[in-house]
Amino acid sequence: xxxxxxxxxxxxxxxxxxxxxxxxxxxxxxxxxxxxxxxxxxxxxxxxxxxxxxxxxxxxxxxxxxxxxxxxxxxxxxxxxxxxxxxxxxxxxxxxxxxxxxxxxxxxxxxxxxxxxxxxxxxxxxxxxxxxxxxxxxxxxxxxxxxxxxxxxxxxxxxxxxxxxxxxxxxxxxxxxxxxxxxxxxxxxxxxxxxxxxxxxxxxxxxxxxxxxxxxxxxxxxxxxxxxxxxxxxxxxxxxxxxxxxxxxxxxxxx
Amino acid sequence: xxxxxxxxxxxxxxxxxxxxxxxxxxxxxxxxxxxxxxxxxxxxxxxxxxxxxxxxxxxxxxxxxxxxxxxxxxxxxxxxxxxxxxxxxxxxxxxxxxxxxxxxxxxxxxxxxxxxxxxxxxxxxxxxxxxxxxxxxxxxxxxxxxxxxxxxxxxxxxxxxxxxxxxxxxxxxxxxxxxxxxxxxxxxxxxxxxxxxxxxxxxxxxxxxxxxxxxxxxxxxxxxxxxxxxxxxxxxxxxxxxxxxxxxxxxxxxx
Numbered sequence: 001x002x003x004x005x006x007x008x009x010x011x012x013x014x015x016x017x018x019x020x021x022x023x024x025x026x027x028x029x030x031x032x033x034x035x036x037x038x039x040x041x042x043x044x045x046x047x048x049x050x051x052x053x054x055x056x057x058x059x060x061x062x063x064x065x066x067x068x069x070x071x072x073x074x075x076x077x078x079x080x081x082x083x084x085x086x087x088x089x090x091x092x093x094x095x096x097x098x099x100x101x102x103x104x105x106x107x108x109x110x111x112x113x114x115x116x117x118x119x120x121x122x123x124x125x126x127x128x129x130x131x132x133x134x135x136x137x138x139x140x141x142x143x144x145x146x147x148x149x150x151x152x153x154x155x156x157x158x159x160x161x162x163x164x165x166x167x168x169x170x171x172x173x174x175x176x177x178x179x180x181x182x183x184x185x186x187x188x189x190x191x192x193x194x195x196x197x198x199x200x201x202x203x204x205x206x207x208x209x210x211x212x213x214x215x216x217x218x219x220x221x222x223x224x225x226x227x228x229x230x231x232x233x234x235x236x237x238x239x240x241x242x243x244x245x246x247x248x249x250x251x252x253x254x255x
Numbered sequence: 256x257x258x259x260x261x262x263x264x265x266x267x268x269x270x271x272x273x274x275x276x277x278x279x280x281x282x283x284x285x286x287x288x289x290x291x292x293x294x295x296x297x298x299x300x301x302x303x304x305x306x307x308x309x310x311x312x313x314x315x316x317x318x319x320x321x322x323x324x325x326x327x328x329x330x331x332x333x334x335x336x337x338x339x340x341x342x343x344x345x346x347x348x349x350x351x352x353x354x355x356x357x358x359x360x361x362x363x364x365x366x367x368x369x370x371x372x373x374x375x376x377x378x379x380x381x382x383x384x385x386x387x388x389x390x391x392x393x394x395x396x397x398x399x400x401x402x403x404x405x406x407x408x409x410x411x412x413x414x415x416x417x418x419x420x421x422x423x424x425x426x427x428x429x430x431x432x433x434x435x436x437x438x439x440x441x442x443x444x445x446x447x448x449x450x451x452x453x454x455x456x457x458x459x460x461x462x463x464x465x466x467x468x469x470x471x472x473x474x475x476x477x478x479x480x481x482x483x484x485x486x487x488x489x490x491x492x493x494x495x496x497x498x499x500x501x502x503x504x505x506x507x508x509x510x
Contacts, residue, residue, distance in 0.1 A: 024301070025290045032287010035280045040379055046279070105360035106507055124295055251506045252361055 015130065017066070017139040022127045024137065030054050033121045045083055045117060053081050053121075060150070062135055066128035067146035069153040081118050082161055085111055087168035087201075094189040095175040095182075096210060103173075103249050110171060118158040126151055159188050163196035169204045170197070173249065174226075177215040181225030194233060204239040208246040213253045220244060270385065272321070272394040277382045279392065285309050288376045300338055300372060308336050308376075315405070317390055321383035322401035324408040336373050337416055340366055342423035349444040350430040350437075351465060358428075358504050365426060373413040381406055414443050418451035424459045425452070428504065429481075432470040436480030449488060459494040463501040468508045475499060 023029060034050035056077035061069065091110035093100040104112055113119040128140035128150045141149040172189065174182040184190050197205070207226065211217050219225060221242035230240045278284060289305035311332035316324065346365035348355040359367055368374040383395035383405045396404040427444065429437040439445050452460070462481065466472050474480060476497035485495045 023294060025294045028287065028290035028305070029294050032283065032290050035283035035287050036291075039278060039280045039284050050283070102361040106357040248509075251509050254503075254506050 015066070015136070015139075017128075017136075017141040018145055019140045019142040020126050021138040021140055022135050023125045026125070026127055026135070027054060027058075029125065030057060030121050034117070037117050037120050041120065042117070048081065048083075048117065053077065056080055057121075057127075061127060061129040063131055064129040064150075065131055066136065066141050066149050069148045069150050071153065071157060074154060074157045078118070078157055078161055081121075082165070083117060085116065085162075085165045085167075088170075089168075090162070090166040090170040092163075092170065092172040092189055092193055093174075094172070094184070094187045095178055096173045099210060099249065099253065100173045102252055106252060107248065113159060113162045116158075116162060118161070122151075122154060122158070155188065156192055159192045160196050163193040164198060166197055167201040169206055170202055171206050171208060173208045173210060173246075176209040176217060176219045176223075176244070177212040179218060181228075182209055182219045182223065183225040183229040185228075190229075194229070194236075197233075197236070197238060199237045202238055204241065205233055207240065207242040208249060209242055209244050210249060210253075211245055213250075270321070270391070270394075272383075272391075272396040273400055274395045274397040275381050276393040276395055277390050278380045281380070281382055281390070282309060282313075284380065285312060285376050289372070292372050292375050296375065297372070303336070303338075303372065308332065311335055312376075312382075316382060316384040318386055319384040319405075320386055321391065321396050321404050324403045324405050326408065326412055329409060329412045333373070333412055333416055336376075337420070338372060340371065340417075340420045340422075343425075344423075345417070345421040345425040347418075347425065347427040347444055347448055348429075349427070349439070349442045350433055351428045354465060354504065354508065355428045357507055361507060362503065368414060368417045371413075371417060373416070377406075377409060377413070410443065411447055414447045415451050418448040419453060421452055422456040424461055425457055426461050426463060428463045428465060428501075431464040431472060431474045431478075431499070432467040434473060436483075437464055437474045437478065438480040438484040440483075445484075449484070449491075452488075452491070452493060454492045457493055459496065460488055462495065462497040463504060464497055464499050465504060465508075466500055468505075 031050055031054045034048070034053055038045045038048045038050065060073045060077055064073075089109075089111045091100065091104065091112045093112060100112060101114060104110055104115060114123045126140055128136050130136035140151070143149065143152050176182045194205075207221070207229070209219070209221055209226065221244055226242055230242075233240050286305055286309045289303070289308055293300045293303045293305065315328045315332055319328075344364075344366045346355065346359065346367045348367060355367060356369060359365055359370060369378045381395055383391050385391035395406070398404065398407050431437045449460075462476070462484070464474070464476055464481065476499055481497055485497075488495050
């Protein structure tokens with residue numbers, strides 16, 4: 001009598017996925033980053049409770065099937081870890097991960113999601129649950145295996161909160177050297193962040209459209225995808241300006 | 256009957272010093288940075304024992320008078336945390352703390368002491384002991400109050416090991432816009448690091464002499480203190496070359 005099981009399992013009975021498993025030392029890394037953040041990086045947050053933040057992250061995903069995460073699972077964590085961001089300091093990005101963080105590490109003028117507590121503790125980290133073992137250190141689902149996996153859901157929620165917290169003029173660094181357009185509807189920036197900017201608090205979005213030093217100029221500020229971004233935001237009563245190759249960032253590209 | 260006590264004490268009997276006290280959450284911050292380093296920053300070191308490293312740091316200074324530290328106190332820690340550094344990658348610095356780390360954070364071509372495990376866990380952190388309370392969170396001695404305080408001694412030992420580990424051509428970023436000379440005998444670089452470079456392993460030292468963008472050009476590559484550095488190193492059979500305003504770093508100064 002054959003039992004039909006669409007999911008591959010390892011000998012221990014844990015599900016086998018295509019992505020990297022949970023980061024080793026997950027507790028120590030998350031907890032340690034939290035303490036480093038509230039003590040050294042941003043001492044204004046010294047009253048945050050890192051142990052509780054870790055427990056809330058853990059209980060959001062452990063012993064759960066890693067494709068069944070719901071937004072609500074992260075509410076307790078998000079509410080505990082959230083903090084305000086000074087006006088005019090928010091810097092969003094899409095397809096410029098490497099360049100934007102080289103920039104914020106060399107210049108402390110702007111704050112990306114990865115410079116907030118929620119982004120800082122989870123950057124470059126993977127985690128997912130297993131209904132039998134609690135935590136799956138062997139493999140975790142990639143986004144194309146299932147969208148509601150623990151990491152994707154976390155970044156979606158953290159991005160939403162980061163956008164909600166923005167005020168004044170905000171910046172976004174986009175990549176003008178890729179084919180599908182610098183602004184894409186299906187990116188986190190296009191599908192989550194711009195929709196959660198609060199028009200009562202955010203007056204303008206300034207686009208920094210960066211081209212690779214050697215690379216193609218696939219899109220300029222007058223390009224199609226930038227126009228689409230403009231119309232979406234102007235419908236929401238938020239002004240848009242666009243600068244090509246913002247100089248302080250371009251200098252970094254040469255360094 | 257009056258007891259003569261030259262040292263000021265607080266009401267709890269702890270000594271009172273002029274410097275900042277031990278960093279809050281010392282254990283969590285050091286331990287967390289160690290785990291972050293061996294897990295994410297440099298996974299080649301994943302077999303290092305962070306708990307043991309923390310215990311060895313703690314036992315080096317706790318319950319000790321903070322002016323009585325000896326080099327030997329840190330031997331157990333240093334031996335456990337030491338690791339090799341790829342040849343031609345070592346970057347020393349003196350009086351360019353801010354610029355050199357903006358550079359290494361934006362470009363991963365070189366390794367400063369602060370990018371090694373020992374430097375990474377202790378950067379921007381203070382600690383010192385108290386013979387009655389174990390750890391003094393209220394104040395710690397400044398270098399001018401006593402030289403053999405726990406932090407100064409740590410950096411001296413870590414710098415010595417960092418220099419001993421160097422091989423091939425090494426770089427040093429010096430400040431050509433200060434008055435007392437870009438190279439100073441009494442700096443950590445001048446008094447510890449250059450004396451511990453191993454001439455059997457290190458063939459050359461390349462000086463990057465940086466000037467502030469707006470600032471004075473107090474010293475050039477032909478200046479007096481650079482000549483002194485040359486003669487000290489050439490006596491030790493290590494070649495010296497000097498470049499003014501190394502371009503990749505200068506671009507950062509403009510950013």
